[in-house]
Amino acid sequence: MAAELGHFALILAFCLSLPQAFFGLAGAAWRRPHWIALTTRAVAGHFVFTAIAFACLSYAFYVNDFSVLYVAQNSNSELPTFYRFAAVWGAHEGSLLMWLLVQAIWTVSVAAFSRNMPQVMTSRVLGVLGLISAGFALFILMTSNPFDRLWPAAVDGRDLNPLLQDPALAIHPPMLYIGYVGMSVPFAFAVAAMLEGKLDSLWARWVRPWATVAWMFLTIGIALGSWWAYYELGWGGWWFWDPVENASFMPWLIGTALIHSLAVTEKRGLFKSWTLLLSITGFSLSLLGTFLVRSGVIESVHAFASDPARGLFILIFMTACVGGALALYAWRAPMFRSNAGFAPVSRESFLLLNNVLLVAATALILLGTLYPMFLDALNLGKISVGPPYFTVAFVIPMLPMVFLLAPGMHASWKRATFERTKATLARLLLAAVVLGVAVPGIAYGWHSAITSVGIIVALWVAFSSLVEPVSRWRKGHSLPASIIGMSVAHFGLALFIIGATTVESWHQETDLSLKPGQSASVAGFDFELIQLREVSGPNYEAIESEVVITRDGEPVAIVHPQKRTYRVQTNAMTEAGIAGRWHRDLFVAMGEPLGDGAWSFRLQYKPMVRFIWLGAFIAALGGLISVFDRRYRQRVTVDAAVAVPGVSAKTA
């Protein structure tokens, strides 16, 4: 019953997204207040029915209704309750339903927090979002209905993929989706501005919080995925340049470029068409990511054998969205010329370079991700692009970008002379050079020039991100949330770079064979295998080993890595044993039995690895803080009323 109810609610949600799109766009175009008023009703209705559909699917999982095909494929009566809910988005159909729900939540939020925007603008944005919702709802109904029945019902389910039975992974998809889908909001704003034919700094002020929040969730989602891969999947790796990782990383890079370009558009009224283009690109890359994951064109841990019809639908949908938006852009972009200029050394220039370098990095990653697919599609052979390419192609544009970040944060608009900050920045650079060479040198030894440069640059950014808040605080000046947010986010980036550089330069690992009683040594730590024993969990059996780690005879930690076999899906799964401190992880993973009571083990020493995720979360926190800046809460001011004749002018 719940399944039919959910299916019905989903159809209704689709039906309501159509009037949302129509009345939103047409009401704004022809200035019909009644139609505009109808739009928000449609938004509310669409949200309610999408939520009902999602709740119905969750309920089917909760009560183990194995007459629903999707539940039977992805759950099991032994699956713990928490993971039964996570299983809702554990595979294709349910994750799309979650996509739709997230889209509905973003849309409702736009409708709810738009009091400081002219109604016409809100209406257009909601209309565009309605079109996107309609596309996705249709996609689910036509190709991937999660409510399909299985008759006769299965006795028990095939269980959730064991890799997904993990807390970090249970929340990784929702976070990532909130970010992905959130990119549709700046996209909708961009389309709305192009339809309106007007784009001013007020527009940028409306979009900025949305872009920042979407970016924040994308950051958290990617970081959680990386963290999960590290301890669950990757044998200690934290980033693989897997096509699907790239698919989530490219919108992130463009989103980062967008929030910086929006700053220029808001403060100086510049980069208007560039900002529009980034908004379009960001969402296009989100859609591309979905296409890559869902169509099965790529080889990846995320790719499931899937239906070509799905890929085709997304491809058509993507072409319509991107093609439509770009056509509109080609038509309207010439309207958004700005005449203001800026000196070669100014904050505008620094942000321009930031954008150019971020986009260059994205383009290089896109090349490496898509090139193998094109060759394959054209039958020119099967190739893949190795991770070293991505590392080089990413680091080369990013190193100058991070280097420019420290002065860029302190450059003034229009023309920067650095009179006030020159001395401070130079002193901080000197400190960064000394510390960046000395501290890692003493702790780990010399690695390479590029490693030192990376750490020096990161330290310089970390120090200089604190300059502005500290000096304002010392002088008793006001400290707006946007400045705290910027400083915190850049500080997080610096921590990330320190973590990534250190772990990539000085990690140590070894694969070896151990019997109980034997020990091995990595990076000065001795790992002794004490014993192996059998344990059993709610839906799995496991061999657990006890490994005692000591250093110079002093006990450091005891870890219990496991090799699990899940009862239903019979796949072997590795649970690593990690002894973590803030500055290093000791990582022990079991391989397979080698006979004679010996097992293969992988032992790893991972210095500073936690800074990677810590930095990402701090950067996301910075984004969150900046959204609370007071100016985003201000109501429509006089110039807005002038900017939008028609509706606001009547009330003024």
Add this chain to the structure above:
Amino acid sequence: MTPRRRRMMLVGLIVLGVGGAVAFALSAFQDNLLYYYSPSDVSAGKAPVDRVFRVGGMVPEGSFKRPAGSLEAHFVLTDYAHQVTVSYTGVLPDLFREGQGVIARGRLGPDGTFVAEEVLAKHDENYMPPAVADSLRQQQDKRVTTPLPTT
């Protein structure tokens, strides 16, 4: 310097910088392309001997050998027409098992053994790496069109 000249200089510098970056990126790109070959390609001598490439296929039942207590594993990859012997030292992925599709990355040794640096197996048991599925399908098609070898 006239403003016009200065602008041209700036444009020239940017073009030079972008050109250099593109050249660098493309050379990195060339160096890191990994080609995929099927066991038939390898047997026919199509695979390069001096660079890293990938080979994929099924691991037939009974082909996996590993001396007790050792990390050095030997197995066979087949597309049901030809096969390649693979050696690998290290921890194998969880989903590695006989009767499954596997992709190995490494070099061809002088004795014709493929020395793998990395072995990939996929996490869904119904799933076969698309490249492996393709090369298996090609072999199957060939078998339909050409008469079966009489052995």
